[in-house]
Structures are given as structure tokens and as C-alpha cells.
Amino acid sequence: MKNKPTKTGYFSKGFFSKNSLTAFCFLIVPLAVYTIFVIYPILQAVWFSMFKWNGLGPMNNFIGVDNFFKIFSDPVFRIAIGNNFKIVFLSLFFQLPLALFIALIIARKFRGAVVYRAIFFLPYILSEVIAGVLWSFIYNPQYGIQNTALTDIIPFLADFPFLSSPSTVFYSIFFVMIWKYFGLHMVLYIAGLQNIPQEIEEAARLDGVNWWQMNRYIILPLLKPTIYLSVFFSIVGSFQTFDIVWAMGKGEPVHAAETMVTYMYKFGFQRFQLGYGSAVAIVIFIITLGVGMFYQKITASKDI
Amino acid sequence: MRIQIGEKRAVVTFKYFLITVFAILTLLPIILVVVGGFKTLAQLRLDLFGIPNPVMWSNYLDIIDPNSSMFFLNLLNSCLVMLMTVVLGLILSSLAGFALSRIQFKGKELVFTFFLIGLLFPPAVAILPLYIELKTLNLLNNYLGVVLPQVAFALPFQIMLTRSFFNHIPIELEESAYLDNCSPFGFLIHIVMPLSKPILTTVAMLAMVTSWNNYFLPLLVFNDEKLFTLPMGVMSFQGQYLNDWSLVLAFISLAMIPAIIFYLIAQKYIIDGLTGGAVKQ
Numbered sequence: 001m002k003n004k005p006t007k008t009g010y011f012s013k014g015f016f017s018k019n020s021l022t023a024f025c026f027l028i029v030p031l032a033v034y035t036i037f038v039i040y041p042i043l044q045a046v047w048f049s050m051f052k053w054n055g056l057g058p059m060n061n062f063i064g065v066d067n068f069f070k071i072f073s074d075p076v077f078r079i080a081i082g083n084n085f086k087i088v089f090l091s092l093f094f095q096l097p098l099a100l101f102i103a104l105i106i107a108r109k110f111r112g113a114v115v116y117r118a119i120f121f122l123p124y125i126l127s128e129v130i131a132g133v134l135w136s137f138i139y140n141p142q143y144g145i146q147n148t149a150l151t152d153i154i155p156f157l158a159d160f161p162f163l164s165s166p167s168t169v170f171y172s173i174f175f176v177m178i179w180k181y182f183g184l185h186m187v188l189y190i191a192g193l194q195n196i197p198q199e200i201e202e203a204a205r206l207d208g209v210n211w212w213q214m215n216r217y218i219i220l221p222l223l224k225p226t227i228y229l230s231v232f233f234s235i236v237g238s239f240q241t242f243d244i245v246w247a248m249g250k251g252e253p254v255h256a257a258e259t260m261v262t263y264m265y266k267f268g269f270q271r272f273q274l275g276y277g278s279a280v281a282i283v284i285f286i287i288t289l290g291v292g293m294f295y296q297k298i299t300a301s302k303d304i
Numbered sequence: 305m306r307i308q309i310g311e312k313r314a315v316v317t318f319k320y321f322l323i324t325v326f327a328i329l330t331l332l333p334i335i336l337v338v339v340g341g342f343k344t345l346a347q348l349r350l351d352l353f354g355i356p357n358p359v360m361w362s363n364y365l366d367i368i369d370p371n372s373s374m375f376f377l378n379l380l381n382s383c384l385v386m387l388m389t390v391v392l393g394l395i396l397s398s399l400a401g402f403a404l405s406r407i408q409f410k411g412k413e414l415v416f417t418f419f420l421i422g423l424l425f426p427p428a429v430a431i432l433p434l435y436i437e438l439k440t441l442n443l444l445n446n447y448l449g450v451v452l453p454q455v456a457f458a459l460p461f462q463i464m465l466t467r468s469f470f471n472h473i474p475i476e477l478e479e480s481a482y483l484d485n486c487s488p489f490g491f492l493i494h495i496v497m498p499l500s501k502p503i504l505t506t507v508a509m510l511a512m513v514t515s516w517n518n519y520f521l522p523l524l525v526f527n528d529e530k531l532f533t534l535p536m537g538v539m540s541f542q543g544q545y546l547n548d549w550s551l552v553l554a555f556i557s558l559a560m561i562p563a564i565i566f567y568l569i570a571q572k573y574i575i576d577g578l579t580g581g582a583v584k585q
Contacts, residue, residue, distance in 0.1 A: 019409045022488050026403035027415060030396040030459060037434065037456035038422050044433035055436065102326065105319050118571060119327045122334070125567045125574070127517035129535035130556050133542050134337050143549050148352045179330065184578070191579035240426045243519045247539065261428045261520075268432045269524065277432050285429045292424075 048278035055274040067279035077280070080251075080258040081287070083170055087238040087259070088291075090174055091181075096230060099182040103189035104215060108201075117190065121183035128180065132247025135176045139163050163249050166256035173248050173257050180244070181237075185230045192226030193219070228299045235295060239288045260284045334560070341554035348550050363554035375558060377530060378537030381447075382516060382562075385533060388451040389515040390508050393458055397507055398500075400459070401466025402492045406478065416467070422460035427453070427521070435524050449525040450533075454515055462507045469503035470496055506577035509570065516563060534559050 049068075052061040071077050102120060106113040123131060138144045139162035151158040162172045196219065204218050220227075242261040245251055251258035251266075260280065268277025340348055341363050342356035367373045403409075404416050434453055443449035473496055481491040497504065519535040526532055532540060541555045567574065 019407055023403045023407045023409040023412070026399045026407065026488075030400035030463070031415070031418075033396060033452060033456045034419065034422060034459050036437075037453045038425065038430060038459075041430035041433035041437055042425055044437075045429055048433060102323065105323055110319075110323075116323055116327055117575075118568075119330055121571075121575065122564070122567065123330065125513070125563050126334075126560055127519065127535045127538075127563070129517075129519050129538050130559055133538055133552070133556055134333055136542075137337060137340070137549060137553060138333050140549070143348055143352070145352065147349065179333070183330075187575050188579055191575075236426070240428055242428065243517075243535075246519075264428065264432075269435070274432050274436070281429045281432060285425065288426060289424060 045278045045281050048275050049282045050279075051275040052273075053275040054272045056272075059275075061275075063275075067276050068283065070276065071279055071283055076255045076258060077260075077263055079255050080260045080263040083257065083259050084239050084241065084287075086170070087174065087177065087241060088235050091177070091234045091238060092231065095178045095182050096185055096227075096234060098178070099185035099230075100189050100227070102182075103186045103193060104219070107190045107193040117187065120186055123180045124183045124187075126180070128243035129247045131176060131180050132244045135172075135179075136163065136248055139172060164253065166254045169249065169253065169257045173245055176248070177241075177244060181234075185234070188226055188230045188233075189223065192223050196222045232292070232295060235291060236288060239284060239291075260287075337553050338557045338560075341550060341557045343550055345548060345550045348553075360550065363550050364558065366551060367554045367558055373541065373555065374529065374532065374537055375555065378532050378534045378559075379562065381531055382533040382535075385447055385450050385454075385522070386512055386515040388447060389454045389458075390511045392451065392455045393462055393511045394504060394508060396455060397459060397462035397466045398492065398497060398504070400463045401470050402488070402496060404463065405467045405470035406473075406491075406496075407488060416463075419460050419463050422457070423464075427457050431520070431524065438525060444525055445528045445531060446525070447531070450518070450522050453521060454511075454518065458511055458514065462511070465503050465507055466500070469500050473499060505573050509574050509577040512566075513574065534562075 048059075050062060050064055051059050052063050052067075053059045106116050110116075126134075139146075141147070141162075141164070144162075146157060146160070146162075161168050163169050200218065200222070201214065204214055209218070240261060241259045242265065245257055245259055245262050246265075249257065251262040261284065264277050264280040264284065267273045267280060336352060339356060340352070342359050342361070343351075343354075344358070344360055347354065347357065367375050370376055400419070404412060404419075438444050438449045438453075441449075443452070477495055477499075478491065481495055486494070517535065518533075519539075522531075522533045522536055526536065529540070538556055538559050542552050545551050
């Protein structure tokens with residue numbers, strides 16, 4: 001405790017007699033902005049969710065938890081929530097391993113690693129809307145990759161409907177998500193790998209471990225904190241998916257690519273069912289929090 | 305021994321091959337779009353992978369021309385919103401981070417916890433009431449209607465970063481500042497902030513990227529086309545020129561440029577910002 005950089009300095013020891021007043025002056029604006037634009041609307045969302053309300057006129061149609069029953073009995077919401085969970089699991093099984101694989105290759109002693117890292121991270125920098133429109137073009141049947149000689153090499157490409165069929169739209173969009181986000185996770189892993197002392201690897205190499213043993217028994221366990229974090233980001237981010245889906249067909253056709261947030265947007269801002277939309281928001285929050293806490297718990301208690 | 309080296313070389317070559325293929329696949333969609341913007345619509349349709357012939361500068365010129373597209377207006381709006389978000393975020397997170405780090409007062413932990421609660425809430429949860437609130441405050445179709453919520457939602461994480469960095473500013477500096485009759489505010493401005501450039505850069509970079517790419521909030525707040533930011537401009541342009549993909553491609557290519565230039569210049573800071581706070585605990 002003693003050599004820990006201080007938390008109690010001169011300002012803190014009461015040399016300024018009005019410490020509370022000083023603190024108040026520093027904190028009043030940040031607190032106000034935060035309370036007005038974050039806390040207050042969130043509390044209101046809880047309140048709104050118990051009403052049937054179109055956003056105009058008085059809010060006098062109190063219906064308790066009816067909205068929540070309605071949400072879970074709506075087949076479209078079930079598609080949406082299913083898609084969100086699919087994004088979570090598919091990310092865990094495809095996106096993160098790909099990111100980890102590439103990170104393991106280029107993190108150490110790889111000439112040109114900086115260039116490759118820059119290339120793989122580039123899609124993350126683009127806005128989701130730009131990524132979405134860009135891929136709408138690539139998937140476009142008249143102009144995109146379907147209209148090229150590639151269809152001779154990859155036969156199924158010729159009549160793969162991409163964004164126009166309910167059975168393929170979700171996976172087509174998910175592919176774009178991998179493209180856009182694997183670089184972020186790769187960068188996290190590279191940073192984590194670079195924190196692992198070289199000596200450990202050298203010692204292991206002297207002991208004659210092979211590539212697989214090295215990664216499986218030495219690198220991965222040391223990288224665990226970073227992996228936990230990247231998975232956490234991925235889970236929390238997955239439940240917020242909106243922009244990219246919206247830019248690639250607004251969750252259509254027939255709601256096949258709907259996510260919880262696009263569903264909320266449609267009810268809240270297109271049909272002006274603000275009570276119902278708020279209830280959806282609360283459900284999104286509870287699910288995110290629940291899954292997040294569950295995840296924290298298993299990663300904290302178990303040695304995976 | 306010889307064989308082993310040979311194997312290693314093969315492995316290395318294979319790694320490079322694999323990584324290069326991945327890199328090409330990653331870049332290909334972007335290249336196709338940028339090059340496609342130089343093609344005529346007819347060529348675009350017939351020859352996706354070909355070199356533009358003739359080279360249609362006019363697509364790009366049409367986008368740049370303020371009379372035929374809103375590109376520059378969109379760009380300006382994105383810049384203004386971003387700038388305000390970053391500046392305000394830096395100020396507020398420095399003030400709060402300082403108070404929560406260096407000043408001793410009753411309820412300090414409580415205030416910090418109150419800020420941390422915000423980390424739990426994704427912006428989408430608050431968006432409907434926020435919309436009503438902005439309407440009441442007359443902030444719809446107003447830059448501040450996007451800026452203030454953006455700042456507010458970024459604050460918890462920013463404060464976490466500034467507070468923990470400020471904790472490590474040596475006590476001796478505070479002592480001498482006090483002996484020189486420096487006020488806490490003066491200490492923050494003249495000593496703490498200049499010493500905290502790394503963390504403030506991180507805070508700024510994260511705020512820039514988030515603000516630049518934000519679509520959900522501006523979509524609700526701005527109805528007036530004159531206020532549209534770049535992502536909104538891209539969506540609305542694509543909606544208008546649904547069948548003229550070469551123009552749309554030129555538009556999104558130009559819309560990508562600022563982010564790419566910024567990325568190439570500030571790559572180190574962006575990546576450090578994203579990973580530094582997260583990994584190096």
C-alpha cells in the first residue's frame with residue numbers, strides 16, 4: 001500500500017478547507033450531463049415500458065407488464081433474439097478463432113507484421129453504414145461478384161441469393177461482421193501476446209516444445225485475460241447490432257435478419273409504439289446484463 | 305538439421321502465403337469499390353475486376369460538386385459533431401476524473417460508482433426516452449442533440465481512464481503546486497493535463513472513432529438534410545441513386561477517405577487507445 005502512487009495528496013488532506021465545494025465545482029457539469037442524458041432516460045424507459053403509449057398525448061394507459069408478455073409472444077421478436085444469440089455464438093466460433101489464429105502468426109517475428117496488422121484492422125475503422133453499403137454492392141446480383149467469372153470457379157455462387165432470400169440474408173450479413181470486426185479482436189490479441197515475456201517462450205523452446213504445445217500450453221493460458229476480454233466485448237457488442245443490419249436491408253426480407261435493436265427501432269420510431277419499444281429496450285438491457293454477469297461469473301470462478 | 309531448417313522455411317512461406325491471401329481478401333471489397341467508382345455503369349456491370357476504361361472522373365467530380373451532392377456538407381457536419389464531442393468529452397472527463405482522483409470529499413466512492421453504472425447501459429436502451437427528451441429540450445435538428453448524448457454515454461469509460469491515470473501523478477508535484485499557491489483547477493490545467501497526454505490522446509481517439517461512425521443517434525436527431533452526417537449521407541445518397549451504382553461507389557469511396565487518412569496517420573494511437581486501456585491492466 002505504501003509505495004502505491006498516492007490517492008491522498010495535499011488537495012486531499014484538507015489544505016483547501018472547502019474540499020467538498022471544490023469537488024462539487026469540478027463534478028457539477030459532468031454529473032449534470034451524465035444524469036440528464038444517460039440516467040434519466042434509462043429510468044424513463046423503465047417507466048414507459050409499463051404503458052401503452054404512442055409518444056403523443058398523455059400517458060394514461062397503464063398496462064403493467066403486458067408489453068413484456070406481448071414481446072415474447074411475438075414470433076418476429078423471437079427471430080430477432082435468436083439472431084442476436086446466433087451472432088454471439090457464431091462470433092465465438094468463427095470470428096474470434098480467426099482473429100486469434102492470425103494474431104498468433106503475425107504477433108512475433110513476422111516481417112511486415114505492421115503492414116498486415118494495418119490491413120486487417122482497416123475495416124474496423126470504416127463506419128458500419130459504409131461497410132454495409134459497400135457489401136450490398138458486392139452482393140448485388142447485377143453488379144457484384146455474382147456477375148463475374150468467379151461463378152465458374154465457385155459454382156454455388158451463381159445462384160446464391162445473399163441479401164434477397166430469408167434463408168441466406170442473416171449469414172451474408174454475419175460474414176460482413178466478421179470482415180469488419182475480426183481485426184479489432186486480432187489487435188487485442190496481438191497486444192496481449194506482446195505482453196508475454198519473450199523469456200518464457202525461449203525457455204520453452206529450449207525444452208523442445210513444438211508449435212502446438214507452445215501455443216496450447218504456454219501462450220494461450222497466458223493470453224487468457226485478453227481472450228476473456230475480447231469475448232466479453234464480442235458478447236456485449238453482439239446484442240447492440242443495428243447499423244450494419246439496417247444498412248443491408250433493414251432486417252428484411254420477412255424479418256429474417258432482424259435483431260433486437262432493429263425490432264425496437266421499428267416499433268419505437270416507425271410505428272410510434274413508445275411504450276412497447278421501451279419494453280423491448282429493457283429486455284435488451286436485461287439480457288445483456290444477465291449474459292454479461294453470467295459470463296463474468298464463469299470466467300471468474302472457473303479455470304477454463 | 306538441414307531438413308529441419310527446410311521445414312521451417314516451408315512453414316514460414318506457408319504462413320506468408322496464408323496471411324497474404326487473407327490480406328487480399330480483406331482489402332478486395334474496398335479496392336473493388338474505389339476502382340468501381342471510376343467506371344461507367346455499363347463497365348461496372350460487365351467487368352467488376354477490370355481496370356476502368358474509360359476512366360470516369362466525372363463520377364467523383366459529381367460527388368465533389370456541391371450542386372449535385374451533399375458530400376461536403378455531410379463531411380462538414382461529421383467534422384463539427386466529432387470536434388464538439390471530443391472537446392467536450394476531454395473537458396468533462398478531465399474535470400470529473402480529477403475530482404474523483406485527487407480531491408478528498410464525502411461520497412467520493414458513491415459518485416464514482418454512480419458513473420460506473422453507466423457502463424452497464426448500451427445507448428439503445430435509453431434511445432426512445434432520449435428522443436422525447438431531446439424533443440422537449442428543443443435539441444432535435446441541432447448539433448448538440450447528438451453531441452451531448454454522445455458525450456454523456458462516453459463519460460463513464462472516459463472517467464475510468466482519466467481517473468486511474470491521474471491517480472499516478474506523483475504527490476510531490478501536488479505538494480509544490482500547493483506551496484506555489486496553485487489552485488486545484490490550476491494544478492489540473494498546468495500540471496496534470498500536460499502530464500496526461502497519453503491517456504487524453506486515448507480518450508480523444510476513442511471519442512473520434514465513435515462519433516465519426518455513429519449512425520443510430522444522428523438518424524433520430526437530424527431530420528433536416530442539411531445536418532446529415534456522412535453515414536447518413538451515404539444512406540440517403542444510396543437511396544436516391546439506387547440504380548446508379550457507379551455514383552454510389554464514388555460517394556462511399558470519398559466518404560471512406562477521411563477515416564482512412566486519419567487511420568494511417570494516427571494508427572498507433574488508435575490501436576494503443578483501443579488495446580492499452582483494455583489489455584495492460
